[in-house]
Structures are given as structure tokens and as C-alpha cells.
Amino acid sequence: MDHREVRDLLGRYRLGRCTDAEKALIAEWYAQAARQQPDLPGDPEAARAESWANIMGAVHAEHTFEARLRPVHWGRVFYAAGAVAALLCLGFFWLGGGLSQNQNGAAARMLTASTLPGEVRTYRLPDSSLVTLNGGSSVRYPEVFGAKVREVTLTDGEAYFDVKHNASHPFIVDAGRTRTQVLGTVFCVRAYRSLADVRVTVASGKVGVRNASGYSDTQTAFLLPDEQLVVDNRSGRAQKERVNARSLAGWLRGAMDFNNEELRTIALLLEKKFNVPVRVENETLGIQRLTARFRAEETLDDILGTLAMAGNFRYRHATGQVLITMNEH
Template identity: 70%
Template sequence: MDQQQVRDLLAKYRFGRCTEAEKALIAQWYADTARQQPGLPADLDLETAREKSWTNILAVVRQPHTLETQPAVPPEVASGSRMEARIRPARAFYAAAAAAAVFCAGHFWLSENFAPSGRNATQRMLMASTLPGEVKTYRLPDSSLVTLNGGTSISYPAAFDDNAREITLTDGEAYFDVKHDMAHPFIVDAGRTRTQVLGTVFAVRAYRSLNDVRVTVASGKVGVRNGEGYPEAQTAFLLPDEQLVVDNRSGRAQKEHVNARSLAGWIHGALDFNNEDLKTIALLLEKKFNVAVRVDDNTLAAQRLTARFRAEETLDDILGTLAMAGNFHYRRATDQVLISMNEH
């Protein structure tokens, strides 16, 4: 399987939609990956290791644990209120455990169980994720806080090394409140961008299905560099209430002045669309309400809208307002919303 197929299968597993045949494909992928690992014992029984790994995954998912996260709303956003997210043994935990197990269990049995002894703990990677409709805050190894929007996943080492504090935003949107440390830069890799700070508050939006990566600064100073492979390497420095939009295809970067706190309203359930195209708005509504939202016309999908909605407003409230502003029609089906041009 190629990397995109692997990601698609892991996403299906995360939501409990894998067939037995697809589970077998994932397990086979583990075995194929194992054969490429350096330093494995010559007499390693890959089939036994594969079966053991899959058994461990299922055991992790089925355990009746309680998962506690940090407060879901950072203090500077919540205006003094304190909220704590406690996820009890329910679908949210099992889905998160499944995601962690699928991404990490293979790493455990490939690296921890069979790698040479003396392996540095900083090489062990952890994963944090949210389902659509969830917002959760995690404390990183350096005590920095990261708040994840719905449908987001990040990976980071169990302990940062002596040079830098580096994490990867695999998919989604994250809000970082970084502990200041002059000696250890804090780095976020997202798509083909690399954001570096010493200690600040900023957000990165990098949903894989969108056309750009957005870095928004609430306080401090941030440096952003586009990745390798673009025609021209660029580095931009952002100050509070500045946002950098990096096109995923061309690497072209554009700086804009924004209201950073307003754009981070999703942390406490609000939505702020700042000249967003309807395709992006549809995705953000999916991540908030856990309902598929489809736009059936490319021209309509490119239409841009600006609007702000309170946390208590429903999906129908929001769609009704947007439909009037954008002159489109929407209808609710069993498990999705369909947006189309108004009929004349």
C-alpha cells in the first residue's frame, strides 16, 4: 500500500469502519514495514510479531479506561472561566484509543520490543487526536499546552531532545500556548510548512483536504518557512494579529492582518469565517458538528463569505444565515448536508 492508502485505512479504523480484510491489510503493512527496520534479530518471527501487535491493539481499544485532558479552554481565551474535559469510557475514548493504537502500536513492536537495548526515550512518539465535534487540550512534555480542534491529530516525542521541541500537526487545526525557552526552539511541522517560536501563542490550520496552511499569531513572534520542493523558499515573520496563508501547491505565502482571538473562537465553540471559501466553511462545519457537508458546484464552492457565529447556534442556524448571504440552497439528508445553487 502507498502512504495515502495507509492513511485512509487508519482513518477508517479510527472510526470503527474497517472490515476484517482491511484489518488484515493494516497488519500486513506492519509486517512489511518491519522487514525494512535496521537492527532486527535474524531469527525474528515476523508473523508472530504481527499477530502479537494486532492483539495488543485490540486490548488497548477494549480496556475500560478514563482519559483526562487539560482544560479545554486556555485561560486567555476563556476570560477567566475554567473548563475541564473528562472523557469517560465511551465512543470518544475508544476512537481515540484506536487511533493511538494504530499509529503507535506498530511503532512499539517494531522499535521498542525488537530494537537494540539502550534506545533513547526521546525517540518514542506519542499521538493526540480529536474526533469531529471535540475540542481537547493536552499538556506537552515541556508543559506547553496545545488545544486541538475537531478532527485533528498531532504527534510528538515522549520527551523533547536537547536541541528543539518539535511536533507534527498531521491533520487539522491546533492552538499552541508555548512555554518560553530561549535555548530550545518550539517547532511545528504542518504540511510543507515549518513554524518556529521560542515562546508565544499561535494557531496552525492544516487540514489535508484544504488548499492552504494558515499560521495565526495571538502573542509573541513566529517564524514560518515553506517546505522543500517549492520553486522559491520563503521565510516570513509574524507578529500578533498577523496570519500567513501558504498555498499548498505553489508555496506562495501571503501575510494578512486578522483578529487572532476571534479566529480562535472555535476553542470555546464559536465560529469566525474571515473571507473563507464555501469549501473551507463546509469542512469546518463538518469538524464542528460531525456531519458531512457537501457542496455540489465548484463555482459555488469557491464563493467567499465572512460571518461570525456564537457557540450556542445550531448547524441549521448557521446554514440558514450563510444560505441567505451566499444565495444558495441546502438540504439535510440522513447523514449529510447537501449545498447547491438556488434554482431560478
């Protein structure tokens, strides 16, 4: 069983969709870890209870989570009881490999927080800044920030940052081929790997965004509230736009807001929200742009039905996925 299969299994467990055999396998992980780890109680059931209690004790109000886990070494089948419980409770939060420099110059452990498709979760960073992850997202950061900067990497997905102000320690977000720097503000970064661009949107304060070195035109743009910068991943070309930042962050409340988005981008965002593959079968159809806003309670079929009328396309459910095709004339 590889890492992806394990993650899918734990996701089904969290949603109560496991078979009896799968539940038994997860229970065995707890028991195996308890026997292998000397610092856990010898009784497997006691170890299981302690793991859950420790993790639940780290949960903050309003679904805010804080990193306080030990390093985990991933085996082929059996995992540490604390790691399994953390994955179940905290939306696949685990310690990744790699080291950074902490305030004392020593190597700091790197942490990774992630969410499943359809999940929205908030984590507390080492400086008490907050990051909320949209479905299918992950962010990587050191257990202790360095002496000069507070740096995190959005490795995939979309994240909403509420940064604690610190004039002497800039907060930096690396995402795709962009680097965003602030002192203290509220902003959102969207950088799904399968999308063609990175988008930085400011809700309050001021941020500076620089595209990566190596582009023919490397530059820094400064954004104020209700401004968005769109950076093309291939060319590095950047375009600033006026937007409604609150509407675009509707995913924090479960809503969806598409502002002149390509249909192929909308398909990906729907996939991340509803955990169902959504495929656009025609390239010309995929680059069609649409603008629409949907409430949190609307279903996938509600949304696709409205978009199909606006975009003059068809969709159908087939073999566990949704296929979007051109209308037949």
C-alpha cells in the same frame, strides 16, 4: 472490523449511542485484554475498573490531558484494555509507530493525540506546553523532546499552541508544507489535508514560518500578534494579512468565525464541528467567499440558513449529509 470502524464505534460509545450488541463487544475487548496481559488483574471487571481509574487519574483540570500510556499493538479485533479506555476518555489518544531521539540520544516513542469531529480538547506536551485540537485534528510528537529542539507535527486539522518559553530549545511545528518556529508564544495552525492552504495565526509573541524546500520561492516570514500567514499548498506562495486572532480562535469556545473564506472551506469546517458531511455540488459556488461570525449555541441549520441568504444558495439534508446547491432562477 478495520481501524476506522473501530474508531467510529468507540466514538458512539463515548456519546452513549451504542447498541446493546456494540456495548457487549466493547466489554469483551476489556475481558480479552485482561486475560492476555499478565500485568493486569486476572478478573476482567477488575481490569476494566483499573484501566478507567488509571486514565481518569491522568486527566488534568480544564480538560488538559497528559501522555502516560504504554505502547499499544493494534490487532484485528481485540485491543488492550488500557488503549480502549484511553480512546474513550481522551478523544482518540494513542501511541503511534516510529521513534525520535530524546535528550540522551536514545530513541523516543512517538505519540499521537487526536479528536473526533465536534470535539475540542487540550493536551499537555512533554515540556508542559499546551496544544488544543479542533474537531477532526491530530498532532504527533515524541514522548520526550530532543536536546536541541521541541518538534511536533500537525498531521491533520487545526491546533492552538501555548508554548512554554525556552530560549535554548526552539519549538517547531511541521504542518502540511510549512515549518513554524518559536521560542515561546501563543499561535494557531490550520492545516486540514483537504484544504488548499495552511494558515498560521499569532495571538502573542513572534513566530517564523518557512514554506517547504522544493518550491521555486522558498522563504521565511515573521509574524507578530494579530498577523496571519496563508501558504498555498501547491505553489508555496505566501501572503501575510492583519486579522483578529482572538476571533479566529473562537472555535476554542465553540464559536465559528469565517473571514473571507471559500464556501468549500466553510463546508469542511462545519463538517468537522457538527460531524455531518457537507458537500458543495458546484465548483463555482465552492470558491465563493463569505465572512460571518456565529455563536457557540447556534446549530448547523442556523449557520447554513444565514450563509445561504448571504451567498444566495440553497441547502438540504439528504441521506445523512448536507448538500449545498445553486439557487434556481
